[in-house]
Amino acid sequence: MIVTLPDGSERSYPSGVTGLEIAASIGKKLTQAALAITIDGKLRDLDAPVTANASVSIVTFDSAEGKEIFWHSSSHLMAHAIEELFDGAKFGAGPAIEQGFYYDIACEHRFNEDDLRQIEAKMLEISTRDLVITREEMPREQAIDYFANTRKDPYKVEILEDTLKEVATVSVYHQDGFADLCSGPHLPSTGKVKAVLLTNISSSYWRGDSSRETMQRIYGITFPSDKLLKEHVARLDEARKRDHRKLGAELGLFMLTPEVGSGLPIWLPNGAIIRNELETFLKGEQRKRGYVPVYTPHIGNIELYKRSGHYPYYSDSQFPPLTYKDETGREEQYLLKPMNCPHHHLIYSSSLRSYRELPIRLTEFGTVYRHEQSGELNGLVRARGFTQDDSHIYCRPDQLVDEICNAIDLTRFVFNTLGFDDVETRLSLHDPENLAKYGGTVEVWEQAEKDVKEAADRMGIKYFIGIGEASFYGPKIDFIVRDAIGRKWQLGTVQVDYVMPERFDLTYIGSDGQKHRPVVIHRAPFGSMERFIGVLIEHTAGNFPLWLAPVQAVVLPIAEDVHGYAREVWQKLHEAGIRAELDLRSEKIGKKIREAEVSKIPCMLVIGRNEQEAGEVSLRRHRKGDEGSFGVDELIAKLREEIDRRS
């Protein structure tokens, strides 16, 4: 029997050889590291026999599959430990996740931090017992009986009776007295787990359904060595330093205070500079691309949102209406604007439109207010008041795909300029199982999704499909990036809408002299200024490119005798439109430099007697160090160019 290894080499083995035996025949290290195998691409336990010619690879912790198996087995190990420590704990779902694993547990006992340390110790103890993990296949009916009567775990029974009701044979993994329903594969033994960190306890709903009971979810991560755990902890520390909430306070970018309200960020001067630069950048780019600016009020009559359909769909996540009564008792209700589109639609229909003037691209940095659930609020990335770089493009059906492409192109240009290279793109389509969620007809959705796909394909973007991620009025292309701790956030978006034109009876006069329905594209490359800047802070760790830095340069005179010259240099920078500060304190140059470095100011202009005599400045760049001396005008031209290039 011939086995082909990943490097293309072929080896012959007797039929029935196991993954472990293959690994052993290759090397001692690999035998140690082996967690599972793939046989013709299919993951199997390490003791699974290979019975025919096949391509085989040994799965280790270094691969994504290896980590998943390792962490999935670790969730079983944790459940095993909890079962030994706490009587009556019942287990729900316990999968591997991107960074570790969790298990949902139903238990009378409320778990706390001390319990986590105790469970960690028990897990390591079970690991040292090096229990063999074995797979047992059984008919589903037998498994139901086993989990109902032997394991007495009602959650596993529910999974067997519901989720797995079509499956005839299921597998159960055993390790000593512990057993779990699982398709596998798993580690060969518990001894592979050498380092354990249980990170937090939270709650979850059984099967993610808020009408079902809540369970306690314990998150953790494990590694095959202490060294890898230490590296992981170091990465977490690094991520914490990049947290935009921490950096936002340290760098004076924004603040949040209950005196204003939860989820309502205040932009401090330094943060306002960044936001303003980004707005100027996008406005300039949009002017080139034929957008026209508009402004609309922060509140609007509630009837407007009833008409758009937003109010009934999202009434639970809006601030309650403001009610106004005049002397005659007539009542009017206003809503804090939860989105900008209805206003823009009214602008469109404020005059008769000809097919010749389409597409019309209305743009506004529109501030909106949404009453997000309190538990969802998160610094700038999830706020209750935020500003969208919102535009609506009104076009003819024959222009639609081109316009979507233009919007994608603009979004990509924005992301490239800001250095986001790790962006995922999702085609957010509707869920045919849940049509009640959406407006419009089936035909309209089919057309819209076809157009979106065509545009995405034409632009050559790599995307994945998100069923059920569409908004109620149309499919979207969403651009998603990760924050410092790996959470994903949607930033830019391009959305097609055939529904609003109907609701607002938007029309244009075609070449045939008849009224026609335009199509609307909603698009926002930044998405929300707040969220975008929040993610940008984490992405850059607060080390903004020169064009965005709140303070671009600081002039640092070494002693008082050059203060006059330092002031001249500062004045020239200021006149050249460079945001510069002048540090005239009687501190040593080392201290001034340290403080500028800590404040992440990109350019430090050190000035002493030598520079004064030569009419120069000595340039030190943030995190780079001394870059030598330049003539003042030469330096200003150099910085000016870097700023204007936005590099």
Added chain:
RNA sequence: GCUGAUGUAGCUCAGUCGGUAGAGCACUUCCUUGGUAAGGAAGAGGUCAUCGGUUCAAGUCCGAUCAUCAGCUCCA
């Protein structure tokens, strides 16, 4: 909204068994005038998140509220 945790000076944190509140950094003043990541001294700074309760006495114990954090649920 739900579950859990947290809340002491501008920031980071200490505060024992319930007995009148502490450090470092930052800040202010003074001294110091220096060459690429912290010069020295002094001073000022607190309704211990808020409200209520227990107690002779509460930062400390109990309850409620608010906010924040992690996760769940939601996201136009």
